[in-house]
Amino acid sequence: MKDIKLNYDYIIIGAGVSGCIVAERLCSRGKNVLLLEAGKFFYSKNFLTKEVDSNSQMYWNGGIELNSNASIGLIRPKVVGGGSIINGGLLDPFDDLALEGFKDITDIDFFSLNSLNPYYEKINSLTTIEKIPEEYANLNSKIFKQGFKANGFQCASLERGQKNCPYSDGVDCITCLSGCPTNSKQSTMTTYLREALKNGAKIFSEFKVKQVDNSSRESIKVSGHDKNLKQWTFSCNKLILASGAIGNSKLLINSGFKNKNIGKNFYTHPQYMLMAEFDHEVNAYKGPLQNYKSDDLNFRKKGFKLENVFAPPAAISALFNGVGDEFFSCLKNINKFGSIEVCIRDENPGEIKVGRNNKTIVYKELSDLDKKKRDLGFDAIKNILYSQGAKRVIEGDFGIGLHLMGGCSIGSEEKKSVFAPDFSMYEDKRISCADSSIFPNAPGINPSLTIMALSIKFAEELHE
Amino acid sequence: MNKIALNGLEKAGDIYIPGDQSLPSFSESNFINEHQRILSFISKDDRAALELLLTIFGLTPLFILKILFNKVVNYHHYPEFIKTLCRTINVGIKGIVCALYFSGLEEENPNYPQILKTIGWQPKRAKANEDLEMKSLIERHDFNSMI
Ligand SMILES: Cc1cc2nc3c(=O)[nH]c(=O)nc-3n(C[C@H](O)[C@H](O)[C@H](O)COP(=O)(O)OP(=O)(O)OC[C@H]3O[C@@H](n4cnc5c(N)ncnc54)[C@H](O)[C@@H]3O)c2cc1C
Numbered sequence: 270m271k272d273i274k275l276n277y278d279y280i281i282i283g284a285g286v287s288g289c290i291v292a293e294r295l296c297s298r299g300k301n302v303l304l305l306e307a308g309k310f311f312y313s314k315n316f317l318t319k320e321v322d323s324n325s326q327m328y329w330n331g332g333i334e335l336n337s338n339a340s341i342g343l344i345r346p347k348v349v350g351g352g353s354i355i356n357g358g359l360l361d362p363f364d365d366l367a368l369e370g371f372k373d374i375t376d377i378d379f380f381s382l383n384s385l386n387p388y389y390e391k392i393n394s395l396t397t398i399e400k401i402p403e404e405y406a407n408l409n410s411k412i413f414k415q416g417f418k419a420n421g422f423q424c425a426s427l428e429r430g431q432k433n434c435p436y437s438d439g440v441d442c443i444t445c446l447s448g449c450p451t452n453s454k455q456s457t458m459t460t461y462l463r464e465a466l467k468n469g470a471k472i473f474s475e476f477k478v479k480q481v482d483n484s485s486r487e488s489i490k491v492s493g494h495d496k497n498l499k500q501w502t503f504s505c506n507k508l509i510l511a512s513g514a515i516g517n518s519k520l521l522i523n524s525g526f527k528n529k530n531i532g533k534n535f536y537t538h539p540q541y542m543l544m545a546e547f548d549h550e551v552n553a554y555k556g557p558l559q560n561y562k563s564d565d566l567n568f569r570k571k572g573f574k575l576e577n578v579f580a581p582p583a584a585i586s587a588l589f590n591g592v593g594d595e596f597f598s599c600l601k602n603i604n605k606f607g608s609i610e611v612c613i614r615d616e617n618p619g620e621i622k623v624g625r626n627n628k629t630i631v632y633k634e635l636s637d638l639d640k641k642k643r644d645l646g647f648d649a650i651k652n653i654l655y656s657q658g659a660k661r662v663i664e665g666d667f668g669i670g671l672h673l674m675g676g677c678s679i680g681s682e683e684k685k686s687v688f689a690p691d692f693s694m695y696e697d698k699r700i701s702c703a704d705s706s707i708f709p710n711a712p713g714i715n716p717s718l719t720i721m722a723l724s725i726k727f728a729e730e731l732h733e
Numbered sequence: 734m735n736k737i738a739l740n741g742l743e744k745a746g747d748i749y750i751p752g753d754q755s756l757p758s759f760s761e762s763n764f765i766n767e768h769q770r771i772l773s774f775i776s777k778d779d780r781a782a783l784e785l786l787l788t789i790f791g792l793t794p795l796f797i798l799k800i801l802f803n804k805v806v807n808y809h810h811y812p813e814f815i816k817t818l819c820r821t822i823n824v825g826i827k828g829i830v831c832a833l834y835f836s837g838l839e840e841e842n843p844n845y846p847q848i849l850k851t852i853g854w855q856p857k858r859a860k861a862n863e864d865l866e867m868k869s870l871i872e873r874h875d876f877n878s879m880i
Pocket of ligand 1: 282283284285286287288305306307308344345346347348349350351352353355356357358359360361476477478479511512513514516517520671672673704705706715716717718720
């Protein structure tokens with residue numbers, strides 16, 4: 270215990286996508302850094318292999334948090350490496366439409382491809398990004414591709430953070446949703462955090478931060494408790510928030526920060542997976558989990574995208590309707606199902622609040638326009654799946670929120686945002702953030718690569 | 734969790750997973766013995782609410798529970814407040830029951846029935862990388878391994 274130092278140049282709350290990158294950048298320049306992370310530190314050797322365990326131990330609240338009317342399940346990672354451990358690993362740069370959307374709201378010039386491209390490129394120095402190889406595509410992916418062709422829609426291969434994935438050995442990447450056992454998936458734990466630790470960073474895993482106290486001019490105090498519920502207080506000169514949209518919003522609200530925008534403008538890219546039953550086996554769990562995405566300007570303009578996807582049985586069960594035989598027979602025949610998801614570029618902002626006993630309350634609903642986007646996506650999916658011989662398509666109205674964004678938006682005007690264009694907090698310049706919580710709206714594109722680019726930009730400029 | 738609540742979970746589980754010739758029902762499977770693998774990670778408030786709900790299920794005759802669950806999953810025409818309640822119950826109970834039944838816990842304990850094998854869900858997991866470097870970094874740099 271005597272080895273545990275209490276004062277740091279930088280404390281980073283949350284060792285997820287953003288936190289690990291910022292730590293690596295700061296440590297590479299000799300800063301002393303402590304990461305505080307509520308989740309456990311698993312690595313390739315000891316990732317959990319049972320769905321019941323990974324759901325309950327790698328996510329907040331035992332696997333799922335519901336929005337206030339229980340129409341959207343929010344999936345919030347709680348593990349060292351954050352979302353990059355349990356996500357699909359798909360890494361897409363933003364397009365002009367997404368960046369123009371950001372620029373219009375924030376009036377920040379660096380939201381352009383010209384300004385962000387150098388940072389997207391820097392990601393390649395520690396992260397390998399590959400097109401998912403078509404030769405291993407499973408039938409679920411082939412149905413997607415052929416259905417697109419049959420309907421005259423455009424699709425493209427997905428790009429993923431992965432290196433030497435042993436597809437040729439017949440491995441099935443669906444198992445990597447609870448952490449990749451080979452380190453092929455390029456999580457920020459196995460890439461950036463590894464380098465940060467080698468350069469002296471310290472981490473406290475299973476440490477839940479409860480309070481940030483910035484009342485002293487000398488230092489910022491960060492308190493919380495470890496897995497044994499022992500209380501600790503660390504202090505730092507600069508604090509970096511990287512606990513994601515809900516994590517940051519809750520922490521700032523609980524710590525008494527006054528900015529009225531905290532918790533506002535919350536987006537989730539609500540996703541709806543439609544399950545299609547075929548006469549024959551699809552075996553959607555085989556090989557790469559996903560291969561293709563829509564690359565159709567028409568879909569993009571209408572505000573939705575499609576991806577071929579699947580999930581393990583317990584997660585999939587949320588998508589099957591009914592009880593008794595109606596429900597059970599679907600799971601029994603899971604290998605005869607294929608699936609496509611629609612992901613909406615939601616325009617209706619939600620709000621994160623903190624209720625009694627620190628309960629997360631998320632107000633988030635689809636507006637009529639958002640529902641229209643979802644329904645257009647449903648129509649396209651049904652056309653694709655029926656064109657490939659689906660017997661029936663199960664349409665559910667339960668949305669899933671995987672891309673949790675906003676709550677602490679960045680912007681040029683203090684009245685409308687929480688963080689300034691230099692990523693520092695308007696209320697206290699010693700506190701900064703470059704994670705998903707600063708997104709001012711929903712880009713309609715997988716967010717991780719841009720969170721990574723913004724985190725690199727922020728950390729490098731912090732030094733200058 | 735009290736015994737009546739656990740009985741409530743078994744009853745609700747059987748409504749979702751009634752079993753058939755090749756697979757056992759939820760209660761026959763005995764996976765309920767593993768309920769702590771989920772419940773100990775749910776927040777205190779949610780756990781208390783869940784225990785109360787399951788206790789009510791435990792005290793309700795099965796045929797009434799079946800009618801109730803049929804209503805719960807066909808919530809679309811109800812007022813918003815009831816819809817929210819139905820969705821919460823449906824997602825929560827189904828989630829717990831299916832996570833216990835379909836996680837492959839039989840691979841750890843041969844006394845459990847072979848669910849995943851029977852439904853043909855057998856993804857191949859790659860051999861784990863030992864990553865001794867990461868192991869040593871964790872031992873030296875994670876305060877959690879020093880307390
Ligand atoms: C199943 C799934 C699949 C996804 N697939 C993709 C994909 O293919 N491509 C893509 O681009 N995006 C994907 N995403 C989204 C992506 O993972 C997130 O957008 C990304 O992880 C957000 O990064 P972040 O740094 O903001 O937060 P995170 O990566 O979520 O990290 C935040 C960390 O902070 C910790 N934390 C929170 N509160 C506290 C506290 N009080 N004290 C201490 N620690 C705390 C959390 O435990 C967490 O580890 C997916 C998400 C999910 C859930």
